[in-house]
Amino acid sequence: MGETLRIESVVVAFGGLRALDDVSTTFEGSQITGLIGPNGSGKSTLVNTLSGQIRPHSGRIWFGATEVTAIRADRLVHRGIARTYQIPRVPLQLTLEEVISVPLIYGRGREHLLPGLVDAISIARFCGLAGSVGRPCGQLSVTDLRRLEIARALACGPSVLLLDEVMAGLSHSDSTAVISLVQEIHAAGVAVVIVEHVMRIITTLCHRVVVLNNGRLLASGTPPVVLADPAVREAYLGKGFAA
Numbered sequence: 133m134g135e136t137l138r139i140e141s142v143v144v145a146f147g148g149l150r151a152l153d154d155v156s157t158t159f160e161g162s163q164i165t166g167l168i169g170p171n172g173s174g175k176s177t178l179v180n181t182l183s184g185q186i187r188p189h190s191g192r193i194w195f196g197a198t199e200v201t202a203i204r205a206d207r208l209v210h211r212g213i214a215r216t217y218q219i220p221r222v223p224l225q226l227t228l229e230e231v232i233s234v235p236l237i238y239g240r241g242r243e244h245l246l247p248g249l250v251d252a253i254s255i256a257r258f259c260g261l262a263g264s265v266g267r268p269c270g271q272l273s274v275t276d277l278r279r280l281e282i283a284r285a286l287a288c289g290p291s292v293l294l295l296d297e298v299m300a301g302l303s304h305s306d307s308t309a310v311i312s313l314v315q316e317i318h319a320a321g322v323a324v325v326i327v328e329h330v331m332r333i334i335t336t337l338c339h340r341v342v343v344l345n346n347g348r349l350l351a352s353g354t355p356p357v358v359l360a361d362p363a364v365r366e367a368y369l370g371k372g373f374a375a
């Protein structure tokens with residue numbers, strides 16, 4: 133089972149702007165938690181903070197029983213926190229298996245990989261990339277680039293996986309396939325935190341949802357309860373809210 137991440141009164145400020153404003157919540161180690169909110173509400177900032185790319189100005193972060201507030205991103209990877217990026221960046225001339233090999237070397241260690249995953253090729257296959265092995269990343273489709281983001285994060289050997297809009301821009305059928313992949317990863321014992329705009333994906337995947345608005349925690353709970361919350365609906369009005 134994944135480990136629980138807990139944040140307590142976290143503040144992240146960029147100049148005068150509070151991207152996270154006194155946010156406290158828990159991401160359970162046994163669950164898939166959705167992180168939603170309008171554009172600019174602080175979702176990616178929270179992912180960056182949980183993964184150690186940003187150190188909060190105040191507040192504390194706990195990973196299991198250990199406080200990790202001041203621990204750097206590369207050290208958190210070794211403790212089991214891996215993430216994907218909203219905007220995938222890959223060296224275009226490298227093959228996807230070369231890209232996956234890097235976290236296999238510098239991540240948490242192969243003994244932490246999911247059962248059946250032993251090398252870059254097996255990870256690529258597990259992530260639905262078998263047909264693209266050997267291709268340089270510059271030739272990959274958007275779907276494959278999204279799958280590669282997940283493959284790279286899995287190659288770190290995580291117990292918690294943070295996914296930042298990993299299905300953005302995918303067709304209905306491609307996102308359905310990636311939903312299954314995320315479910316499979318969770319079934320293998322990895323906790324998942326997923327930033328996502330499409331409510332179909334949130335309601336299909338998530339045990340619990342956390343809603344941010346203007347850097348503040350607006351609501352949290354099960355998807356049906358949170359999505360029926362008038363304050364949540366209002367935050368999305370005019371922003372393409374579709375339940």
Ligand SMILES: Nc1ncnc2c1ncn2[C@@H]1O[C@H](COP(=O)(O)OP(=O)(O)O)[C@@H](O)[C@H]1O
Pocket residue numbers: 146149151169170171172173174175176177178
């Ligand atoms: N590195 C940064 N420097 C300055 N402002 C930032 C930076 N990162 C994010 N912000 C601001 O913080 C707010 C939250 O951004 P972000 O976390 O990316 O939102 P979301 O992922 O929910 O769309 C936005 O107003 C954004 O412009």
Ligand SMILES: [Mg+2]
Pocket residue numbers: 175176177218
């Ligand atoms: Mg974002």
